[in-house]
Amino acid sequence: MSNIAIHADQLSKRYTVATAKYRHDTLADQLADSVKSVFRRLRPNATENRTFWALKDVSFEVREGELVGIIGHNGAGKSTLLKVLSRITQPSSGRAQIYGRVGSLLEVGTGFHPELSGRENIYLNGAVIGMKKEEIRRQFDAIVDFSEVGRFLDMPVKRYSSGMYVRLAFAVAAHLEPEILLVDEVLAVGDIAFQKKCLGKIGSVADGGRTVIFISHNMTAINSLCNRVLWVDNGQIIDDGPATQVVSRYLAKATDDGELSEETWDRADEGPGTDTVRLKRVRVQRLDGDQSEPLTMETPFKIEIEYWNLVADARLHITIHLYTPEGIVAFTTGCQNSQPLPAGLLRSTGYIPGDLLNSGIHRFVVLVVKDSSSVLFTHESQVPINILDVRQREGSYGKEPGVVQPRLVWTTELLDFSPDSSCQSEYSPYLSMQAA
Amino acid sequence: MECTAGMTAQKPSVVIQPQTGLFQLDLLSVWQYRELLYFLIWRDVMTRYKQTAIGAAWVVVQPLINMLIFTFVFSRLAKVPSDGVPYPVFAFAALLPWSYFSQALSKASGSVVTSANLVTKIYFPRLLIPLAATLAPIVDMFFSFLVLLLLMLWFNVVPSWGLITLPFFILLAVLTALSVGLFTSALNVRYRDVGSIMPFIAQVWMYVSPVAYPVSMVPEQWRMIYSLNPMVGVIEGFRWALLGTTPPDPALMAVSALALLFFCLAGTVYFKAMEQSFADVI
Numbered sequence: 090m091s092n093i094a095i096h097a098d099q100l101s102k103r104y105t106v107a108t109a110k111y112r113h114d115t116l117a118d119q120l121a122d123s124v125k126s127v128f129r130r131l132r133p134n135a136t137e138n139r140t141f142w143a144l145k146d147v148s149f150e151v152r153e154g155e156l157v158g159i160i161g162h163n164g165a166g167k168s169t170l171l172k173v174l175s176r177i178t179q180p181s182s183g184r185a186q187i188y189g190r191v192g193s194l195l196e197v198g199t200g201f202h203p204e205l206s207g208r209e210n211i212y213l214n215g216a217v218i219g220m221k222k223e224e225i226r227r228q229f230d231a232i233v234d235f236s237e238v239g240r241f242l243d244m245p246v247k248r249y250s251s252g253m254y255v256r257l258a259f260a261v262a263a264h265l266e267p268e269i270l271l272v273d274e275v276l277a278v279g280d281i282a283f284q285k286k287c288l289g290k291i292g293s294v295a296d297g298g299r300t301v302i303f304i305s306h307n308m309t310a311i312n313s314l315c316n317r318v319l320w321v322d323n324g325q326i327i328d329d330g331p332a333t334q335v336v337s338r339y340l341a342k343a344t345d346d347g348e349l350s351e352e353t354w355d356r357a358d359e360g361p362g363t364d365t366v367r368l369k370r371v372r373v374q375r376l377d378g379d380q381s382e383p384l385t386m387e388t389p390f391k392i393e394i395e396y397w398n399l400v401a402d403a404r405l406h407i408t409i410h411l412y413t414p415e416g417i418v419a420f421t422t423g424c425q426n427s428q429p430l431p432a433g434l435l436r437s438t439g440y441i442p443g444d445l446l447n448s449g450i451h452r453f454v455v456l457v458v459k460d461s462s463s464v465l466f467t468h469e470s471q472v473p474i475n476i477l478d479v480r481q482r483e484g485s486y487g488k489e490p491g492v493v494q495p496r497l498v499w500t501t502e503l504l505d506f507s508p509d510s511s512c513q514s515e516y517s518p519y520l521s522m523q524a525a
Numbered sequence: 526m527e528c529t530a531g532m533t534a535q536k537p538s539v540v541i542q543p544q545t546g547l548f549q550l551d552l553l554s555v556w557q558y559r560e561l562l563y564f565l566i567w568r569d570v571m572t573r574y575k576q577t578a579i580g581a582a583w584v585v586v587q588p589l590i591n592m593l594i595f596t597f598v599f600s601r602l603a604k605v606p607s608d609g610v611p612y613p614v615f616a617f618a619a620l621l622p623w624s625y626f627s628q629a630l631s632k633a634s635g636s637v638v639t640s641a642n643l644v645t646k647i648y649f650p651r652l653l654i655p656l657a658a659t660l661a662p663i664v665d666m667f668f669s670f671l672v673l674l675l676l677m678l679w680f681n682v683v684p685s686w687g688l689i690t691l692p693f694f695i696l697l698a699v700l701t702a703l704s705v706g707l708f709t710s711a712l713n714v715r716y717r718d719v720g721s722i723m724p725f726i727a728q729v730w731m732y733v734s735p736v737a738y739p740v741s742m743v744p745e746q747w748r749m750i751y752s753l754n755p756m757v758g759v760i761e762g763f764r765w766a767l768l769g770t771t772p773p774d775p776a777l778m779a780v781s782a783l784a785l786l787f788f789c790l791a792g793t794v795y796f797k798a799m800e801q802s803f804a805d806v807i
Contacts, residue, residue, distance in 0.1 A: 096537075104805065176648040178804040179543055186537035191648075199646040202568055204575040216564040217647055245575075 093188060094269050094300040095151040095174065100183035102144040102169050102324075143169040145324040146183070151302065153189075153268075156295040158315035158332060159304045160339055166324040167304045168273055171195065174302070175271050189300070192219050192267030198258030203247035207238060207257055210246050214261045228264045235286075236260035256283055263290045269300045288314060308336050309448075309478050309488065333479060340477050341383045350380075352471055357397050361468045365403060366457050369434060370395040371470050376440070385477045386494060389443040392474075394455055395436045402429040405465075407437040408456040411474075414449035419492050423458070444496035448478035448488055544801055550793055554650045561649055565657035569632070570664050584665040585672045588620040595620075599737045608739045608770040611680040617673050618767045619736045619760045622698045625666040626756060627727045629699070632658040633706025634723045638713050641807045651800045652793065655710045659702045663695070673767065685769035694762035700785045701755045707792030711799035714807050735760050741771075755781050 143166050151157055159167045172178045174185060175193035200217035201210050211232055215225035225232075233239050236257040238249070246254055272291065292314050295301045305311050311318060311332060318335035320328035328335050351372030354360035360368040374380060376389045384390055394407050408423030424437045451474040457465045478488065555562070574580045592613055599605040600612035607615035636658035637644065637651065644651065677684070713719035734756040735743075743751050751757060752774075758781040761773040 100541075172804065173541060176539065176541060177645065179801045180541060182543060185541040187539040187541065188537050191539060193647065195646045196642075200643055202572055204572045205568070209571065213564050213568055216561045217643065217649070219647075219649075222560050 091153040093150055093186075094153045094155070095149075095185065095187050095302075097147055097149050097174070097185040098183055100144055100147040100170070100173055100180045100185055101142060102166075102173055102178065103140050103142050103181040105140045142324050144173065144180070147321075147324070147326055148183075149319060149326060149329065151300060153300055154295070154298045155317060156292075156301045156303065156315045158311040158318040158336075159302060159321055160306070160308070160311060160318055160336065161321035165321045167321050168195070169324075170321065171271050171273050171302070171304060187269060189268030190219075191269045191271065192265045193271040193273075194218070194262050194265070195271075195273040197255060197262055201246060201254070201258060204245055206245055207236075207242045207249070210257065211261055214258065215265075218262060218265050219267065220261075220265055224266075232260045232264050235263060235290075252283075259283070259287055263287060266294075267299070270294055270302070272301065272303045274304050274306060308340060309480075312336055312479055337383060337385075337477070337479055340479070341381060350374075350472060357399075360397075361466065362396070362457070363465050365398070365400045365459075366405060366465055367397045367399065368394070368455070368468055369397055371455060371468070371472055373472050373474050383477050384475060385479050386446065386448055387443045387480075390441055390474075392439045392441065392453065393436055394438070395434060396457070398430050398432050398435050401432040404429055404460050406458040406461060407439075408458055409439055410454045410456065411441075411446075412452045412454070413447065413492055414451065417492055419446065419451070423456075445493055446474075446476050447491055447494040448476045450475045544797075550797055551650065552652075552793075555652050555656070558649050558653055562653045562657055562660075565653060566661045569657060569661035573661075573665075581668065584668045588617065588624045588669050589672065591620050591624070592617045595737050605738045605742070608741065608764070608768075610682055610768045610770065614673070614676050614680050614682050614768060615739075615764070615770075616737065617669075617676055618764045619734075621666060621669050621673055622694065622759050622763050623731060623734065623736045623756070624669065625662050626698050626702050626759070627731070628662040628665065629659040629702035630705055630709075630727060631723055632662065633702060634709035634713055634719055636706070637710045637803060638717070638720070638807065644807055645804050651803060652707075652796060655703065655706045655796070658710075659699055659706055663699070666695070677767070682768055684767050685765070687766040687769065687772065689766075690762070691766045694759050694766060697755060697762070697782060697785065698759045700782075700789050701759065704785060704788040704792045707789070707796040711796045711803075714799065714803055730754075730756065739770075752777050752781070753784075755785050757781075 147166075147170060159170065161167050169178070171193065172195070173180050174187070175191060175195070177193075177195070198214065200214050202213060205213060211229065212222070212225055215232075216222065220228075233242060236253075236259075238253045238257050241249065241253065246257065249257070270291075288310050291301060291303065295314070301314075303311070303315060315332045317330065318328075318332045318339075319326050320335050320339050328338060351370060352368075353370045353372075354368060357367055357369070362368055370393070372393050373384075374391050374393060375382065375384065376391060378388075382388075392409060394409075396407075398405060404427070406423050406426070408421060410421050411419045413419050422439055424439070453470050453472075453474065455468045455470055457467075459465050574583055577583060579586070595616040596613050599616070600607065605612075633655045636654045640654050643649075643654075676682075709719050709723060733751070733754055740748070740751070740757065740761060758773055758778050761771075762778070764770045765772045
């Protein structure tokens with residue numbers, strides 16, 4: 090078993106609300122406040138009300154070479170934990186021991202000076218994040234290459250586009266080589282291609298045997314990069330385990346909260362519809378497994394529409410328009426029956442296969458069509474279809490573009506041997522594989 | 526935790542826990558981060574006069590204009606004596622440390638607040654911030670020094686052998702600015718009032734320092750109290766070292782230096798105590 094890199098023992102961080110209030114305070118306010126506090130002291134509980142624990146008794150261990158993700162809602166205490174570990178702020182109680190040189194990236198470009206040139210900022214920023222001058226000099230060319238801003242190196246960074254600025258800043262950060270790297274959500278900036286490059290760099294840092302702690306809201310990135318995930322909520326670690334497991338539990342919880350999985354109308358005259366057809370229930374269900382599990386890109390599911398048909402022998406077609414998170418209709422689908430329907434409560438179910446939709450919160454609209462031509466009514470369903478991306482992929486960490494993400498059959502075959510005979514032996518004459 | 530048992534042989538490189546004692550000054554870490562100190566000073570120097578028309582010339586223009594005003598107001602109008610040297614040189618020799626001091630003091634006082642982006646995002650010994658702010662204006666002083674040499678040449682003033690003691694007086698000026706700066710920069714984090722009050726303090730301080738007039742004008746019975754101001758010793762020292770005026774009292778200088786060391790230590794203790802809450806309060 091490898092050595093311990095970080096050992097945290099009951100770390101707690103208390104903030105008094107008053108501390109936050111002192112921000113940009115003046116002596117005059119302070120005097121007024123002291124007068125008030127004389128009266129406040131008469132009420133014994135007053136001070137307790139004004140404190141809150143950003144971290145409460147957080148204990149964990151990280152071993153050398155582990156890549157640990159930290160997830161949780163905004164304000165859960167993730168960043169506070171990272172700030173304590175990187176010594177920016179002191180814990181109120183508890184203790185942590187760190188074995189190795191720590192580098193922290195809570196932001197890209199900390200200490201960048203707008204008036205200085207790119208070249209000068211590389212040195213300044215490098216020194217700020219903890220690199221030695223010699224180290225910066227040695228890595229200088231690599232940093233410039235990575236940043237892709239070589240041509241503008243002697244221009245003040247205030248004239249850089251925001252993209253160039255971020256690229257340069259991250260390039261410096263990416264060449265920091267501490268034994269323990271603490272990274273906050275610094276990748277929310279920059280274009281997708283560059284983000285991927287950066288995440289790849291973080292991954293390679295960990296492959297090099299170094300320890301990484303990484304906060305992100307990008308579950309795909311967390312899943313692909315980290316072997317272990319800590320879920321922080323309310324200043325405490327409430328889950329700790331293999332990345333995929335913790336992430337899916339976290340996402341399941343996130344979908345539970347406030348998101349409905351069905352709409353129902355108790356009485357026949359309440360639901361949306363007309364005198365002839367009225368909706369009773371609309372719901373989204375997994376085809377198999379526990380319904381509390383989240384929907385992932387691979388999961389097949391069904392959309393059930395229950396409705397009262399109030400007129401016998403009506404020819405009704407239920408149709409669904411499925412919208413992507415971007416508001417584009419991914420597809421339209423409808424039941425094909427041409428038989429007249431009896432009066433009564435009916436259920437039409439549409440089956441959506443796995444490996445079809447892209448990730449994100451999809452919405453759908455139910456249309457009830459009569460005689461294949463006239464739309465009786467449409468109902469914009471409030472039931473979200475939240476498709477999660479929990480695939481583990483090599484070298485890819487974001488949402489792939491596309492209205493849908495179908496899994497298709499792919500083949501690759503060797504048509505002719507390369508004239509360069511050296512690589513022949515590597516390939517069998519015929520290869521077939523299914524692309525992930 | 527029991528799983529740490531195998532680790533006891535290895536010493537943690539960092540232990541994070543609430544700071545307890547008042548005197549954990551951790552000055553060693555300042556030394557370990559000396560390269561960053563260098564870069565912070567370098568940044569201050571490089572950026573000071575970027576995008577100005579006359580650039581670094583401001584460094585000498587400011588004390589020169591002050592000297593001209595002083596010469597007119599104090600020498601011509603008020604007929605202030607100047608210890609037997611031409612008044613412009615007399616004034617400039619004092620403006621040299623004084624410009625440095627007021628510059629360093631104002632920079633240091635605001636330093637932690639202006640470095641808020643660093644303080645909340647990265648760890649390094651916070652002492653570097655006021656330290657860099659007090660050290661950077663020394664570069665300015667050097668350029669003014671060249672101007673003084675020209676002035677001395679012009680007015681035929683020859684420096685005494687005391688010139689070699691100049692670094693000592695520079696050090697005293699740095700210590701004075703740093704001692705005050707440690708208090709004010711930390712205080713400024715919580716109370717922005719400091720920013721408004723500092724120019725006023727600097728102005729008053731200048732009038733209780735022998736910048737525009739010689740110490741000999743101060744009544745004998747007040748001289749002792751007057752000398753409690755460390756800038757008195759610094760300015761007298763500069764004038765003596767550069768212009769060969771009456772030397773400062775060595776006993777008084779020793780007391781001054783000791784008092785400064787004490788204040789600097791007290792400032793450091795105060796700064797370190799306040800430092801813990803910088804990232805939370807700033």
